[in-house]
Amino acid sequence: MASPQQHDLPSPVTTAGRDGLDALLADPARAVIALDFDGTLAPIVPDPEQARAHPDAVRALAALAPRVASVAVITGRPADVAVRHGGFAGVPGLEHLVVLGHYGAERWDAVTGAVHAPPPHPGVAAVRAELPGVMEALKPVGASSGAWVEEKGRAVAVHTRRASDPQAAFEALRAPLTDLAARHGLIVEPGRFVLELRPPGMDKGAALTAYVREAGAGSVLYAGDDLGDLPAYAAVDKLRSDGVPGLLVCSGSAEVTELADRSDVVVDGPEGVVGLLSSLAHAMSSRP
Numbered sequence: 001m002a003s004p005q006q007h008d009l010p011s012p013v014t015t016a017g018r019d020g021l022d023a024l025l026a027d028p029a030r031a032v033i034a035l036d037f038d039g040t041l042a043p044i045v046p047d048p049e050q051a052r053a054h055p056d057a058v059r060a061l062a063a064l065a066p067r068v069a070s071v072a073v074i075t076g077r078p079a080d081v082a083v084r085h086g087g088f089a090g091v092p093g094l095e096h097l098v099v100l101g102h103y104g105a106e107r108w109d110a111v112t113g114a115v116h117a118p119p120p121h122p123g124v125a126a127v128r129a130e131l132p133g134v135m136e137a138l139k140p141v142g143a144s145s146g147a148w149v150e151e152k153g154r155a156v157a158v159h160t161r162r163a164s165d166p167q168a169a170f171e172a173l174r175a176p177l178t179d180l181a182a183r184h185g186l187i188v189e190p191g192r193f194v195l196e197l198r199p200p201g202m203d204k205g206a207a208l209t210a211y212v213r214e215a216g217a218g219s220v221l222y223a224g225d226d227l228g229d230l231p232a233y234a235a236v237d238k239l240r241s242d243g244v245p246g247l248l249v250c251s252g253s254a255e256v257t258e259l260a261d262r263s264d265v266v267v268d269g270p271e272g273v274v275g276l277l278s279s280l281a282h283a284m285s286s287r288p
């Protein structure tokens, strides 16, 4: 597994991944590097408010960003929250960083420091109002015991990581929350012991594809750890078939296995992601 100090690049396990890495290294100035936040740049912790980028993440991103076309963070978090928890603002080297929040519905640009977002979906307020009653009604069967609600502005997320049985609580809540979301025109986004009720119409795949097109990228790297990253994986597959080579990186964990099976490279969590970013920056700086 890679560590932040290592400079050895990993060997992708697929031909498409090897082509992607070769393209990234051959022409870094046309490469887009896109990464998820929680579980990829930031270690998973029990309280989302306490999550912070890996201590070496900003340094690694700042070393890489001036060598590539652009770097973007694509996250389920509100964009300003990811910027704050990531420590991404005002960093030399990250002057052009973009954070696409709420699965791409929001955009923060380091150049302006401003967040652009669409009007709020009315279903979120309705779900917010009904959610306490739905969770209270599930208490007699123990389903919502220890579950709690994260207020996200444009969405609400029900977390079960701190429940006595996180997986049982997750499974018991899934159907009622899906029903609640559907009644108000929202969807449920499942993640690592979290069920997020959010507006439809945007996902990380659409966000990544639009961003790669906007950048006129000749290659792309995407790194993620969770189910919400799968649309971005599908987008990289599609970009590859359209002639844009790509590298799929999984920030590996015992909690989610779906991404590892579809990745070109699996690293050991955020520590491994930071190591990979550092290795890429080193390799790009060593080339003529």
Ligand SMILES: O=P(O)(O)OC[C@H]1O[C@H](O[C@H]2O[C@H](CO)[C@@H](O)[C@H](O)[C@H]2O)[C@H](O)[C@@H](O)[C@@H]1O
Pocket: 036, 037, 038, 039, 043, 044, 045, 046, 047, 048, 049, 051, 074, 075, 076, 077, 150, 152, 157, 159, 161, 191, 192, 193, 194, 196, 226, 228
């Ligand atoms: O797209 P991401 O950047 O991966 O964000 C997805 C969700 O991440 C957060 O929850 C996850 O991280 C928490 C802090 O480590 C952890 O406690 C939780 O169990 C994880 O699911 C965030 O709180 C959610 O709002 C995001 O949807």
